[in-house]
Amino acid sequence: MAEESVFRTAIGFLDKLGVYDIILPFLLVFTLVFAILEKTKILGVEKVKDQEYTKKNINAMVAFVTAFLVIASTQLVAVINSVMANVVLLLVLSICFLMLVGSFYSDKEFSLENSPKWVKFLMVFMFIGIILIFLNALDWLETVFGAVFLLFTSLDAEWAATTLFLLIIIGFIWYVTHEPKRASKPEEGKK
Known part of the structure; x- marks a missing residue:
């Protein structure tokens, strides 16, 4: 020992x-x-x-x-201790995210407006990854996946396939019909 x-x-x-x-x-x-x-x-x-x-x-x-x-009040102290532990966990989460985002930038000021799309995608991917890591550390990830697994195993194959098919159709319709944002052009004739 x-x-x-x-x-x-x-x-x-x-x-x-x-x-x-x-x-x-x-x-x-x-x-x-x-x-x-x-x-x-x-x-x-x-x-x-x-x-x-x-x-x-x-x-x-x-x-x-x-x-x-x-x-x-011991109940209030327990609540304070629990809340502060979660606040510190959230602070560590945000610092980890900022460190990962900072790895893509030089010493210039951070701005998402001038970033390429792949950098934005990687930042979102890293943020989701950090959330999953912390959820796993808190044993919440197992609970969430357990609930999703239970939902899909309780349905038979026809219902699951129909639901998946409808979600794909809705996603495709949204992709085809949504209008992308257009950059505003400066008005001609104004100086």
Whole structure:
């Protein structure tokens, strides 16, 4: 059996202290509420020598009490921990996408308008690939494919073939009848 690392032991110790269940949610709620109260000035301002200052002491007290009320509820803390984990996952997803998109560009400013169509296609393909990777990591991909597989296995072959045929026909009709966007030409005679 492998020995635990010092860092893993330290994180376990912080978990036993309640850093992740009490301190971090408290700091998050306090910071967000205080920042909103400071920005909106909803509790008023004080005038000192023609300068307006927010009532920091009242804003801090309201944020402090709100944060304590939130950490008193274990359900709210669980929701905050779950939401923050998903937000961080989404942030990592967006950074991965930006790194992959950046591999097609030099140090110039990013713009999709001047990009060739194959670059746009690859970016969409990479974005879908990243989504599939993260869905697989969360075990959601198995659930989605399981539902689709169950749907198609519960239908008999005639229904599946008819549905596929109708989808192909609808796609072909849309492809033939849609009008491509035309680039606007500058009006002649105007200088």
